[in-house]
Amino acid sequence: MDQIKIVLKSGKEQSILRYHPWIFSGAIKKIHGDPQEGDIVYIYDNNDNYLAVGHYQPSSIAVRILSFENVIPDVAFFKEKIKRAIEYRTKTGIIGNPDLNVFRLVHGEGDGLPGLIVDFYNGVAVIQIHSVGFYRIRHDIAAILIELMKDKIFAVFDKSESTIPYMSGIKAKNEFISGYSDPLVVTENGYKFKIDWTTGQKTGFFIDQRENRKLLQSFSEGKKVLNMFGYTGGFSVYAMENASMVHTVDSSSSAIELADENIKLNYRDNSRHQSFQVDAFEYLNNIKDKYDLIVLDPPAFAKHNRSLDNALQGYKRLNMKAIEQILPGGIIFTFSCSQVVTKENFRKSVFAAAANTGRSVRVLYQMSQPLDHPINIYHPESEYLKGLVIYVE
Ligand code: SAH
Secondary structure (H helix, E strand, O other): OOOEEEEEOOOOOHHHHOOOOEEEHHHEEEEEOOOOOOOEEEEEOOOOOEEEEEEEOOOOEEEEEEEOOOOOOOHHHHHHHHHHHHHHHHHOOOOOOOOEOEEEEEEHHHHOOOOEEEEEEOOEEEEEEOOHHHHHOHHHHHHHHHHHOOOOOOEEEEOOOOOOOHHHOOOOOOEEEEOOOOOEEEEEOOEEEEEOOOOOOOOOOOHHHHHHHHHHHOOOOOOEEEEEOOOOOHHHHHHOOOOOEEEEEEOOHHHHHHHHHHHHHHOOOOOOEEEEEOOHHHHHHOOOOOOOEEEEOOOOOOOOHHHHHHHHHHHHHHHHHHHHHOOOOEEEEEEEOOOOOOHHHHHHHHHHHHHHHOOOEEEEEEEOOOOOOOOOOOOHHHOOOEEEEEEEO
């Protein structure tokens, strides 16, 4: 089959020369051939110099780059890339840590594999695919994972139903594509969590908050803690170790059930914990207890640039409520996981929230994502999770 060649407009090769892994449709001058969504395409500059190879998608991000070298992305190519992702996590102490059997094994652009996410849950790999290119080779990816982690992975679950581009027309099904497992229990920093990839959000667990949960614990001794948007109760489980009281709030009943179950898994005496199935703003508007430690970890308020302004307003309103409510000398862990909200924009929202309350606020820590969610230095967008720990006088 002839290679499909895409030629960029003059000057539009600059970002590729700086290894940015996306090509926007507006940068394309000419397409030689008739690429279908998911096809491998080869990128050239306006002077016919080879630049990169990637997966084609007829959308605003038209190509996701797989390599800047002149290679054919075959099974051996993907095997090598996944091998490097495993090696990176072994060298950095994620794989092989006896207190940890839940981590991200492949983090899209962060591991040079745009469109592919693989999370590891104590022997089960859950893959989440965002491009048709990877969807077509999902069985190869599963086979590679099992081959490279023979003694560790016994089942691969594909959870791409809601992440495959809708316009592609592909009706992806969430299903095991290799082996099988019932929901199981994983260990994170020694704490146990029940994972249900079938019904859970994302691949079943928010693995990216691991380090921030530990940091929260270092502040929770004897405190009254409110975990807003608690989901499976990650922050609550850590806080229960030493807090005097922990409240978990989430609007989803299945999340609350999971949070309660996870507290029970870790603590025989769970009388210090209570959970509430209620909307976050409603809870904050009618707050009964006073807290000295509050976690705000809402879902992404903005999925696209066009909703950015509304999202920033949302973060401002939410943080304002918490800053107003918290006891003097209280601490707030506040997050944004929206990729389109930059660190600076998020900080401005929290600043605006603080200014509206007039309370004195100090920034104690700036938080990010853990190293199994690596940030590709050439792709600033991969730094999606940002958070601040603030002290409110
Ligand atoms: N902090 C969690 C992850 C939070 S994900 C962790 O560490 O695992 C965001 C959560 O917010 C989801 O569980 C979702 O059900 C909940 N949520 C979304 N909108 C909400 C709202 N308006 N009020 C309360 N919870 C909400």
